[in-house]
Amino acid sequence: MSKEQYNQKRRSAHDAVNEVRDGDVIVVPTGVGEPPALLQALSQRRREFHGVRVAQILPIGRYGYFDPETVDNVRHMAYFLGGASRAGGQQGWIETLGSNFSELPELIRRGLTPADVVFSLASPMDEHSYFSLSLGTDYTMAAVERARAIVLEVNPNVPFAHGNCHVHVSQVAALVESETPLAEVGLPTIGPVQEAIGRYVADMIEDGSTLQIGYGGIPDAVVMQLKHKRELGVHTEMMGDGLLSLIECGAVTNRSKSYLPGKSIATFALGSAKLYRYMHRNPGFEMHPVDFTNDPWLAARNDKLVSVNATLQIDLFGQCGSESLGPVPYSGTGGQTDFVRAANRSAGGKSFIVVPSTAKDGRISRIVPTLEPGTLVSTSKNDVNYVVTEYGVAQLRGMTMHERARALIAIAHPDFRDELREQAARLRLL
Numbered sequence: 001m002s003k004e005q006y007n008q009k010r011r012s013a014h015d016a017v018n019e020v021r022d023g024d025v026i027v028v029p030t031g032v033g034e035p036p037a038l039l040q041a042l043s044q045r046r047r048e049f050h051g052v053r054v055a056q057i058l059p060i061g062r063y064g065y066f067d068p069e070t071v072d073n074v075r076h077m078a079y080f081l082g083g084a085s086r087a088g089g090q091q092g093w094i095e096t097l098g099s100n101f102s103e104l105p106e107l108i109r110r111g112l113t114p115a116d117v118v119f120s121l122a123s124p125m126d127e128h129s130y131f132s133l134s135l136g137t138d139y140t141m142a143a144v145e146r147a148r149a150i151v152l153e154v155n156p157n158v159p160f161a162h163g164n165c166h167v168h169v170s171q172v173a174a175l176v177e178s179e180t181p182l183a184e185v186g187l188p189t190i191g192p193v194q195e196a197i198g199r200y201v202a203d204m205i206e207d208g209s210t211l212q213i214g215y216g217g218i219p220d221a222v223v224m225q226l227k228h229k230r231e232l233g234v235h236t237e238m239m240g241d242g243l244l245s246l247i248e249c250g251a252v253t254n255r256s257k258s259y260l261p262g263k264s265i266a267t268f269a270l271g272s273a274k275l276y277r278y279m280h281r282n283p284g285f286e287m288h289p290v291d292f293t294n295d296p297w298l299a300a301r302n303d304k305l306v307s308v309n310a311t312l313q314i315d316l317f318g319q320c321g322s323e324s325l326g327p328v329p330y331s332g333t334g335g336q337t338d339f340v341r342a343a344n345r346s347a348g349g350k351s352f353i354v355v356p357s358t359a360k361d362g363r364i365s366r367i368v369p370t371l372e373p374g375t376l377v378s379t380s381k382n383d384v385n386y387v388v389t390e391y392g393v394a395q396l397r398g399m400t401m402h403e404r405a406r407a408l409i410a411i412a413h414p415d416f417r418d419e420l421r422e423q424a425a426r427l428r429l430l
């Protein structure tokens with residue numbers, strides 16, 4: 001009967017787009033979880049619709065609906081800006097939504113942000129008639145609960161992962177089959193600045209810690225210097241090749257985790273085909289919705305939780321501007337605040353904000369007296385713990401504003417320290 005349901009729901013990508021109505025919001029998973037055949041078909045037919053929005057964190061492909069000329073037909077709505085959507089967000093024809101990553105599922109469940117249709121990549125159906133939304137579980141499972149129509153692009157390259165990431169064939173309105181190779185994202189380039197920052201952080205991570213590692217050159221530089229550690233665990237939002245390398249070398253065992261021991265936990269995957277194969281039916285790996293992985297109270301049940309996340313700029317009070325350059329949007333809130341707070345609550349936890357001391361080939365200091373007007377504060381001065389540049393580590397929790405200013409100036413680029421001291425004096429911080 002289930003195979004019969006499957007066959008009855010098979011469609012071409014062109015025909016599956018008929019599930020969309022004018023005014024709908026289509027929810028698409030993070031990154032590699034996006035369904036390329038469906039989004040290409042939607043792009044080709046976009047002028048047939050009016051008022052449709054495609055909501056997603058971190059799109060990988062730049063599809064035809066990323067088009068300022070047809071935004072009245074189909075418009076991208078960004079939960080987080082990436083390379084494909086950043087220009088549109090900065091020019092104003094892509095809408096952006098501000099929210100902590102962990103809170104997106106609840107916003108969807110309450111109807112505060114709509115979810116009329118789900119478009120997602122999925123694994124082939126298993127013997128119990130379930131598909132796995134393994135590459136982007138995130139907010140998509142909440143959208144599955146609420147959506148009028150669920151449309152899956154079934155691809156044999158998608159792993160069937162364990163965890164809370166499964167959809168039954170009876171829930172699905174239409175199925176599209178494809179065999180397109182999955183998008184792969186390699187490790188970022190690591191230069192001497194990233195390596196130096198990574199060394200400071202790695203030296204402070206103890207054996208038995210549980211890791212949350214963000215994406216980028218500096219977080220991966222941290223990972224590369226943890227291979228000699230022992231009994232590490234993983235409770236993160238993004239599973240990438242860096243963390244996989246720690247599992248393969250034996251540094252990550254998950255045996256010492258105080259919460260969900262024996263399991264690596266994540267909400268989306270972004271890496272290589274090797275990573276996706278590792279996830280397939282692996283009992284030591286689970287994918288869960290982001291309101292589980294990123295919930296600060298739940299993540300903090302891991303003792304010695306370590307979070308490593310990057311920022312664009314930090315001021316002398318400790319405010320981190322991680323998602324905009326002044327008022328110009330660059331990325332999004334994501335899960336940074338979720339895991340900073342989780343690490344702060346964790347017994348023995350440590351939260352690291354990592355940032356090169358300068359930008360623009362050394363012409364601009366990333367440590368500034370005050371954030372530029374309009375800058376969106378991602379991690380507040382009350383939450384920030386360790387700040388790390390290539391010049392050292394500043395621990396800010398429990399510090400007065402005067403002590404913070406001195407600690408941050410000490411890890412700024414030497415070319416800017418005198419200027420920062422002068423500005424700090426004007427702010428009555430020195």
